[in-house]
């Protein structure tokens with residue numbers, strides 16, 4: 610894509626996932642709504658971790674997963690997010706670099722530890738996420754490198770990080786830098802829970818024309834536009850963002866751009882083991898295909914294939930030969 614050093618620079622949570630299987634009764638016992646994401650204090654996270662079964666640790670964070678996916682599919686990706694100077698922070702940094710993602714946000718010292726997300730996966734592959742964001746939500750605007758944003762064709766923002774004051778201010782500053790440099794701004798709504806708390810701010814961003822490319826699922830689209838009529842929600846959003854991309858789970862995905870609508874069916878996964886990161890990998894596939902100048906249908910299909918791949922195994926990060934898997 611063009612002559613920028615990076616195709617995409619993302620801002621998002623810099624956290625490590627701790628993933629364990631559980632049954633539905635475990636979620637009920639701990640009052641965790643199935644398929645949801647909630648924020649936990651470090652103490653509550655410690656208690657839940659104690660109660661979880663055998664776990665595996667993997668770097669995570671929604672937009673960070675997407676950037677790892679983009680790099681694995683041959684794109685040029687950079688990431689802005691904050692870990693602490695501790696063991697999990699070093700693991701997160703190592704993993705970003707191992708994927709070839711440019712990541713040099715300074716580590717936080719003397720504050721909260723690196724964030725972690727305790728992910729419980731039920732036998733049907735549904736994930737319930739419990740995030741203790743730690744250092745991630747302490748990200749401030751003065752850690753931004755303006756040249757990194759100017760040197761990226763697209764600035765991609767994660768809705769999870771758009772809530773807390775400090776990182777939201779950093780994101781708004783990044784948007785100003787990107788717009789001034791005539792770069793595109795992409796945004797993912799991330800999760801319905803984010804919209805409940807941040808609806809006015811998201812709406813303002815959309816209404817003010819600050820977003821060039823919006824990713825969401827059907828529920829999020831209806832929630833943001835306060836309607837239960839999906840067509841109405843899509844028309845409302847498509848009138849305000851140049852490119853609207855909507856994931857539909859097992860029913861596929863659609864995109865609306867310049868009055869044109871393209872739908873795809875979901876590429877079938879080998880199996881459904883863990884749905885964590887499906888949306889992240891979809892966005893990665895879509896964006897990398899777009900960076901290569903492919904048409905909307907190919908962008909959607911690349912996203913769909915990447916999502917089908919990630920849900921067939923544990924964890925939210927890419928694995929194996931992703932270019933071959935998505936046909937790039």
Ligand SMILES: OC[C@H]1O[C@H](O)[C@H](O)[C@@H]1O
Pocket residue numbers: 622624625626668669670671674726738740769885886887889925
């Ligand atoms: O979208 C999935 C990601 O969201 C949470 O931020 C977890 O880190 C997980 O990897």
